Structure formats: structure tokens, C-alpha cells
Amino acid sequence: MIVSSTSDYRKAAQRRLPRFLFDYVDGGANAEDTLRANVADLRAVNLRQRVLKNVSDLSLATEWFGQHSELPVILAPVGLSGMLARRGEVQLAHAAAKRGVPYTVSTLSICSLEEVASQSPRPLWFQLYVLKDRGFMQSMLERAQCAGVEVLVFTVDLPVHGSRYRDAHSGLSGPFARQRRILQALTKPGWAFDVGIRGRPHELGNISKYLGQATGLQDYIGWLGRNIDPSIAWTDLEWIRDFWKGPLILKGILDPEDARYAVRFGADGLVVSNHGGRQLDGALSTAKALPPIADAVGNELEIFVDSGVRSGLDVVRMLALGAKGVLLGRAAAYALAAAGQAGVDNMLEIFAKEMRVAMTLTGVSSVDQIDRRILA
Numbered sequence: 001m002i003v004s005s006t007s008d009y010r011k012a013a014q015r016r017l018p019r020f021l022f023d024y025v026d027g028g029a030n031a032e033d034t035l036r037a038n039v040a041d042l043r044a045v046n047l048r049q050r051v052l053k054n055v056s057d058l059s060l061a062t063e064w065f066g067q068h069s070e071l072p073v074i075l076a077p078v079g080l081s082g083m084l085a086r087r088g089e090v091q092l093a094h095a096a097a098k099r100g101v102p103y104t105v106s107t108l109s110i111c112s113l114e115e116v117a118s119q120s121p122r123p124l125w126f127q128l129y130v131l132k133d134r135g136f137m138q139s140m141l142e143r144a145q146c147a148g149v150e151v152l153v154f155t156v157d158l159p160v161h162g163s164r165y166r167d168a169h170s171g172l173s174g175p176f177a178r179q180r181r182i183l184q185a186l187t188k189p190g191w192a193f194d195v196g197i198r199g200r201p202h203e204l205g206n207i208s209k210y211l212g213q214a215t216g217l218q219d220y221i222g223w224l225g226r227n228i229d230p231s232i233a234w235t236d237l238e239w240i241r242d243f244w245k246g247p248l249i250l251k252g253i254l255d256p257e258d259a260r261y262a263v264r265f266g267a268d269g270l271v272v273s274n275h276g277g278r279q280l281d282g283a284l285s286t287a288k289a290l291p292p293i294a295d296a297v298g299n300e301l302e303i304f305v306d307s308g309v310r311s312g313l314d315v316v317r318m319l320a321l322g323a324k325g326v327l328l329g330r331a332a333a334y335a336l337a338a339a340g341q342a343g344v345d346n347m348l349e350i351f352a353k354e355m356r357v358a359m360t361l362t363g364v365s366s367v368d369q370i371d372r373r374i375l376a
Contacts, residue, residue, distance in 0.1 A: 001338075006310040006331045009347060012338035013084075016191055018184035020171040021083055025333045027166035028277035034285065035277030038308030041285040045317040046376035050363030060355055062367040064302050064325055065247040065268065067150060070100030071352055072367045073315060075344070076306055076327035077127035077153065080220065082110020084337040086199035089116045092336060095344035097122035099352075104153050104327070107140065108220065112205030117147035125151040127251065129158055130237075131227040139210050141243055152244050153271070154237075157252025159230040161221075162279040173221045181217070234261055241266045249304065252279075254289045256296035269302035276307050276329055287321060291372075294322025312354025316362070319370040 001012055014022050028035030062072045075096045081088040089111040096103035097120060104125040105116050117124055126149040128140055144152065167173045171180030185192045196202075204215045207223060215223065241248060250262045251271035262270045272290045274283045286307040294303055305318050306327035315326045328351075335343035359365065362374040 003338075003343075003346060003350075005350065006334060006347065009331070009334040009338045009343060013334040016188065017084065017337050018181065018188050018191060020167075020177075020181050020184055021080070021337070023166040023170040024080065024172050025078070025084070025330060025337070027164055027170075028281065029162035029164055029279055030281035032277060032281065034274055034281050034283050037285040038274070038277055038287070039310060042287040042308045042314050042317055045287060045321065047317065047320070047358065047362050048374050048376040049361050050374075053363035053365075055360050055363060055365040058356060058359055058365045060352055060359075060367060062325065065151065067102075068100070069102060069325075071348065071355070072319060072325050073101055073348070073351065074125065074304070074325055074327045075101065075103040075332050076329035077104040077106035077109075077155075078329055078333050079106045079108030080110060080217075081106065081333065081336060082199065082205075083195060083202065083217070084333060085340045086195050087111055087115075088199075088336055088340075090119050091341035092332065092344060093120035093122070093124065095341045095348065098345055099348040101348065102151070104151075107206055108224070109205055110199075110202060112209050113140075113143055113147050113149075114209070115205060117149070123148050123150040125149065125153055127153040127155055129155050129224075129227075130229055130232045132229045133227050136207070136210050136227070137240070138243075140206065141240070143206075143209075149246070151247045151249060153249045153251050154240065155251045156232075156237075157254075157273065157275055157279055158228055159232060161225055161228060162275070163281075164278060167221075172217075178218065234265060237265060249302070251304075251306075253293065254284055254286075256292050259293045259297045263297050263300045267301055269304060270297075271327060272303065272305040272323070273327075274307055287317070290318065290321045290323060298322060312351035312356075313358045315351060315355055316358040316370060316374075319367065320372055320374050322372075 060071050089109045093103045093116050102125050104127050106127050107129050126144045171177050208215045247268040249269040250267045252273050253259050253270045272286050286305050290305050302324050304325045305323040318326050335347035
């Protein structure tokens with residue numbers, strides 16, 4: 001397999017995964033207009049090419065909250081990563097540590113936070129949802145502290161589950177879902193042996209540990225659907241800020257006024273995110289939402305961004321639009337599904353090479369020099 005870009009890994013992931021898993025990673029909400037806009041609007045951002053700027057001493061390193069990162073990227077939380085590759089969350093943690101970047105474990109991971117932390121050479125970030133079951137949230141916060149998690153990423157854009165039609169058509173949900181998933185797995189023998197058999201147990205590890213009983217893939221939609229909380233408000237989050245003493249990032253901000261609320265709430269950072277186009281179809285792409293948010297609160301907390309990033313060139317574009325770091329979701333998921341830890345490692349190297357080219361040709365030699373002055 002010749003791999004030169006994220007699109008190559010996407011094609012390889014589609015060949016390897018059963019349809020229900022590929023569509024889960026690849027799909028968005030409703031007609032998927034926002035999913036497509038995330039990519040298209042970012043690619044439409046033009047950069048200002050400069051020459052004779054002497055960028056021979058070029059560095060991709062940066063830091064957030066006093067923590068060093070070799071690249072200005074974070075591996076984003078992706079639920080069910082352990083279904084994409086055998087014990088996938090552990091493989092992601094190893095790839096991130098090898099490349100010197102953070103990895104964010106999802107609440108809805110297959111491997112429990114404790115399993116990943118025990119095998120990770122680098123401290124983790126952890127993502128938590130706003131849920132009705134405050135006992136679960138309290139338990140996860142305590143477990144995250146015990147596991148040495150450095151940064152809490154708190155997802156706030158899931159008061160209701162997005163209308164993800166692909167999941168119903170593919171067999172992740174809908175009538176006869178389990179039978180359809182089994183039939184699909186039989187058509188992918190490589191995945192079925194490596195992940196379906198050798199990758200067991202296929203549980204939602206964090207939820208199983210809390211409930212004291214096994215939870216399967218069928219609980220993904222059911223448990224989450226019963227526990228997402230449409231009544232949540234800013235005042236309901238104060239106990240989380242009081243409890244969590246480390247850096248706290250709010251993920252799912254698209255509006256400058258919400259960004260100002262995040263500052264007043266006491267967040268240390270925010271992620272400009274539309275959940276990869278998986279929640280409100282028709283919402284702004286993150287490339288369009290990012291600049292006004294950076295203008296509103298850019299000096300008061302760390303601004304991160306996700307959605308639509310498919311290359312190192314896209315990372316540079318997002319930094320130029322006002323982000324200080326970029327979360328990689330689908331790009332990492334495709335690489336993991338296609339080739340495991342080695343695929344993610346190679347994907348990060350591809351991104352690094354693409355960043356070096358973009359920075360050299362825009363005349364900047366460090367990440368902190370990337371701003372709107374390099375936009376055309």
C-alpha cells in the first residue's frame with residue numbers, strides 16, 4: 001500500500017472495515033453539508049507565499065499549559081477506536097507518545113482509561129461528556145485524576161444526539177443491527193480476526209467499569225441516548241470547574257458569545273468544533289467560525305480547533321486563522337483503521353512534512369509566527 005496522504009488512509013480504511021464502522025467514522029449528520037463544508041472551506045483558505053526569508057532553522061514544536069508538544073496537534077477523542085484496530089486506544093497512545101504529541105481518550109472508548117494510561121508512555125488527555133448521570137461524571141473525574149490525566153476536554157455540544165442517517169443504514173443502529181454487523185464482519189476476514197476475535201473484549205470500557213457489568217456495542221446508542229442531558233446550562237458546570245484542578249478545555253464552541261461564556265466559566269481553553277459535522281447540519285464550518293472567536297477571546301485562553309483537517313497544510317491554515325493547536329480526529333481514525341499504530345505514526349510524519357513545506361513557503365520558522373499575516 002502506497003500512502004502519501006490522509007485520502008489514501010481513508011481508502012484503505014474503507015477496504016478493511018465493516019461498513020457499519022467505516023460509516024460511523026466517515027459520516028455526519030443529516031445531508032452531511034457541514035461535514036463537506038468543513039473540508040471545502042478550509043481548502044479555500046489561501047496562503048501568502050514568500051521567498052528569501054531564511055527559514056533553515058525551522059521548528060514545529062509548541063506548548064500548551066506549560067506542556068511541550070513536538071507538533072501543534074493533538075490526537076482527538078474518537079469513540080469506539082478500539083473497534084477500528086485491536087485495542088485501538090492503546091495503539092493511538094503509543095503513536096502519540098512516539099511523536100511527542102498528546103492523545104485524548106474518549107469517554108466512549110473500548111479500552112478503559114485505566115488500561116490506556118497503564119500502557120501509555122506519556123500522560124493522557126481525557127474527554128468527558130455532559131451527562132444526566134452525575135455519578136458517572138464524578139467517577140470519571142476521580143478516575144482521570146488517579147490515572148494522571150493532564151488535561152480534561154469537556155464536550156458541550158451533545159445535548160441531543162445528531163441525526164446520523166448513515167448509522168441507521170449501515171447497521172450501527174436500526175432494525176436487525178446486530179445481525180447486519182455480523183454479516184458485514186464476515187466479509188472483512190482481516191478485521192474479523194485481528195479486531196473481532198483478538199481484540200476482545202468489545203466493551204465500552206469506561207462505562208463497564210462504572211456499572212460493574214459488561215456493556216457491548218448495542219449500548220453505545222442506548223446508553224448515550226438515555227444519558228445526554230438537554231437541560232444542562234452554564235451554571236450546572238460550576239462543580240466540574242471546582243473539582244478539576246488541572247487545565248480544562250470546553251469542546252464544541254462555534255459562537256463568539258459562547259466563547260466569552262467559556263472565559264467567564266473559568267475554562268483554560270476551548271475547541272472550536274462542530275463535532276466533525278456530526279451534530280447540527282448547516283452549522284458553520286470551523287474554518288469560518290474560528291476567526292471571530294479568536295478575535296473575541298484569543299488572549300484570554302488557549303484556542304484549539306478540529307473538523308475538516310486532512311493535512312499538515314490544513315494545520316497551518318487553522319493556525320493562521322487563530323488556533324494555537326489542532327485536534328486530529330478522522331485523519332487519525334483512518335490511519336488507525338488502515339494500519340494500526342504504524343499508520344498513525346506515519347500519518348503524523350506526513351503531517352509534519354506537509355507543515356514544514358507550508359511554513360517554508362510562507363516564510364515562517366516557528367509555530368508562534370503563524371498568524372493571519374501569512375493569509376493571502
